[in-house]
Amino acid sequence: RKEVEQDPGPFNVPEGATVAFNCTYSNSASQSFFWYRQDCRKEPKLLMSVYSSGNEDGRFTAQLNRASQYISLLIRDSKLSDSATYLCVVDRNDYKLSFGAGTTVTVRA
Amino acid sequence: GAVVSQHPSRVICKSGTSVKIECRSLDFQATTMFWYRQFPKQSLMLMATSNEGSKATYEQGVEKDKFLINHASLTLSTLTVTSAHPEDSSFYICSASDGENYGYTFGSGTRLTVV
Numbered sequence: 498r499k500e501v502e503q504d505p506g507p508f509n510v511p512e513g514a515t516v517a518f519n520c521t522y523s524n525s526a527s528q529s530f531f532w533y534r535q536d537c538r539k540e541p542k543l544l545m546s547v548y549s550s551g552n553e554d555g556r557f558t559a560q561l562n563r564a565s566q567y568i569s570l571l572i573r574d575s576k577l578s579d580s581a582t583y584l585c586v587v588d589r590n591d592y593k594l595s596f597g598a599g600t601t602v603t604v605r606a
Numbered sequence: 607g608a609v610v611s612q613h614p615s616r617v618i619c620k621s622g623t624s625v626k627i628e629c630r631s632l633d634f635q636a637t638t639m640f641w642y643r644q645f646p647k648q649s650l651m652l653m654a655t656s657n658e659g660s661k662a663t664y665e666q667g668v669e670k671d672k673f674l675i676n677h678a679s680l681t682l683s684t685l686t687v688t689s690a691h692p693e694d695s696s697f698y699i700c701s702a703s704d705g706e707n708y709g710y711t712f713g714s715g716t717r718l719t720v721v
Contacts, residue, residue: 540712598649
């Protein structure tokens with residue numbers, strides 16, 4: 498079983514729509530969770546950390562469900578610039594990170 | 607913010623040659639550097655972790671004699687792909703941490719093509 502699994506998508510949505518997707522992780526001891534954004538052929542960039550109580554950063558909302566071991570990301574009022582691959586990232590409990598393969602989101606005009 | 611410079615951004619080499627990739631932290635001291643590899647449509651896979659002045663720790667399945675890592679200073683780590691083969695063609699990315707929790711900063715990546 499992969500350490501981090503994501504629906505690869507793609508999620509094709511119109512501008513202004515809401516899009517949400519999850520990832521699951523296998524290591525129940527993981528303590529830190531992140532969403533990264535990766536544009537085509539570029540390096541990943543941190544979008545937001547994910548906290549136990551859930552957190553919001555502008556149009557982005559992240560949720561963590563420890564019991565079911567999944568993390569979600571919701572994007573409201575999608576912009577064309579939100580088109581990217583979103584990587585779910587989980588710590589391995591040794592200060593190393595495990596990356597999901599990414600969920601591709603395409604926002605169309 | 608923290609910046610990590612990675613060079614070259616793209617390299618094409620002949621099979622059997624060696625390629626060196628550099629990763630520099632520009633405005634902070636990178637106590638730990640991580641090297642990843644990413645094949646198309648796949649996740650970043652950690653290859654090795656290096657701490658300044660000590661030998662790198664390689665992930666299972668990564669050949670340490672093929673992927674030589676040097677972390678000689680707090681601002682520079684290098685990855686050398688020795689005797690490269692077409693199957694080594696991939697996107698190699700470094701990330702650096704100053705030791706504060708998960709304050710990772712990624713380099714811009716190196717796209718290696720072995721022909």
